[in-house]
Amino acid sequence: MSKPLNVAVIGYGFMGKAHANAYKKVNNFYPELEYRPNLSCLCARDADKAKSFADTWGFDSIETDWRKVIERDDIDVIDICSPNNTHHDLAIAAAEAGKWVLCEKPLSMDTAEAERMTAALEKSGQPNMVWFNYRRVPSIALARQLVEEGRTGKPFHYRATYLQDWTIAEDVPQGGQTLWRLDAAVAGSGVTGDLLAHSIDTAMWLNGPIVRVVADTETFVKQRVHQETGKSQAVSIDDACMFLARFANGSMGTFESTRYARGRKNYNTFELNGADGSLHFDLEDPQYLDFYEHKKPGSDQKVEDHLTGWRRIHTTNFEHPYMDHWWVPGCTIGYEHTFVNALADFLAGVESGKPAQPDFRSALQTQKVCDAVLASARSGQWTETGVESFEA
Numbered sequence: 001m002s003k004p005l006n007v008a009v010i011g012y013g014f015m016g017k018a019h020a021n022a023y024k025k026v027n028n029f030y031p032e033l034e035y036r037p038n039l040s041c042l043c044a045r046d047a048d049k050a051k052s053f054a055d056t057w058g059f060d061s062i063e064t065d066w067r068k069v070i071e072r073d074d075i076d077v078i079d080i081c082s083p084n085n086t087h088h089d090l091a092i093a094a095a096e097a098g099k100w101v102l103c104e105k106p107l108s109m110d111t112a113e114a115e116r117m118t119a120a121l122e123k124s125g126q127p128n129m130v131w132f133n134y135r136r137v138p139s140i141a142l143a144r145q146l147v148e149e150g151r152t153g154k155p156f157h158y159r160a161t162y163l164q165d166w167t168i169a170e171d172v173p174q175g176g177q178t179l180w181r182l183d184a185a186v187a188g189s190g191v192t193g194d195l196l197a198h199s200i201d202t203a204m205w206l207n208g209p210i211v212r213v214v215a216d217t218e219t220f221v222k223q224r225v226h227q228e229t230g231k232s233q234a235v236s237i238d239d240a241c242m243f244l245a246r247f248a249n250g251s252m253g254t255f256e257s258t259r260y261a262r263g264r265k266n267y268n269t270f271e272l273n274g275a276d277g278s279l280h281f282d283l284e285d286p287q288y289l290d291f292y293e294h295k296k297p298g299s300d301q302k303v304e305d306h307l308t309g310w311r312r313i314h315t316t317n318f319e320h321p322y323m324d325h326w327w328v329p330g331c332t333i334g335y336e337h338t339f340v341n342a343l344a345d346f347l348a349g350v351e352s353g354k355p356a357q358p359d360f361r362s363a364l365q366t367q368k369v370c371d372a373v374l375a376s377a378r379s380g381q382w383t384e385t386g387v388e389s390f391e392a
């Protein structure tokens with residue numbers, strides 16, 4: 001049975017585009033889904049820009065005030081792609097109006113906001129999801145499968161980096177369109193919320209809750225011109241952040257993120273070392289998962305020494321996560337497909353009654369770790385995250 005679903009996308013930036021593309025493609029590549037999203041409304045403050053984006057992507061209508069969108073009876077889903085400081089009010093109003101709510105990461109500016117948003121969604125009982133799209137990279141989903149199959153064994157170390165280099169120049173302004181990520185009043189934090197939130201979400205998905213952290217942050221460029229006022233003002237985001245972590249399962253973690261790693265564009269990597277095997281992934285080479293097998297799961301038999309070594313798994317077989325929905329083996333998928341896969345999981349979760357993760361409650365746990373990291377950087381002390389046991 002085909003079920004039309006009218007979607008309003010709030011915001012037309014990088015993420016508005018990634019999500020609009022996912023709504024357009026999802027039924028082509030996942031034809032078994034009953035829900036049929038329709039791009040009903042694009043909402044943005046600038047009417048001309050909203051109209052131009054809506055025409056390009058085929059939205060039926062535009063609005064310039066998000067409150068009007070939420071009042072509309074013909075809209076089923078609110079998808080929040082606007083800057084971080086808008087997520088809280090939008091999500092709560094949408095939940096109270098009985099809409100389904102999807103929200104770009106990070107869920108909120110801080111944990112207090114995330115708690116209120118999660119409570120509102122749980123009270124409404126409506127489907128919700130936060131777009132931590134990297135879980136839907138086939139290689140990362142395969143890593144999770146290998147962990148669940150017991151192939152890595154008792155975990156010892158988890159090592160994550162998320163490096164970029166686009167804010168090194170001192171004349172990059174802060175604030176305003178495309179550059180709001182440098183403005184703490186709009187973004188909440190710097191690399192911690194923007195990049196490490198991805199690393200933390202992936203880490204807790206693969207290796208369970210992070211219970212305590214100790215962190216250090218730095219702001220390398222202290223003053224930048226604000227794009228909206230034209231005036232130079234203090235920069236208060238973290239340009240770089242490093243932290244040590246302890247997982248509930250006893251393993252140790254290291255996390256590093258910066259926008260000052262010359263040559264690194266979107267270098268999101270992780271390595272997990274367990275007693276029976278290791279996993280390594282690099283988003284700049286996303287079609288591969290590296291796996292070192294020491295011992296087969298459920299047996300005492302070690303892999304013979306002359307056969308050990310890192311295996312590069314090209315994750316394009318039909319048997320790999322998501323790949324039976326795409327091309328023939330050997331043909332890769334890319335960044336935009338992770339959003340299509342995420343949306344497909346979300347819709348399938350609503351259809352089956354087993355919600356896809358991460359929902360708001362799951363993303364709230366990531367927000368708690370981010371807040372603990374920032375608090376630890378201020379105090380210089382190990383800090384408990386308060387992460388509860390949750391469905392990752």
Ligand code: SOE
Nearest residue numbers: 014105164181194195198266
């Ligand atoms: C920042 O540059 C950014 O666009 C993040 O906001 C995204 O979440 C990340 O996936 C790519 O980098």
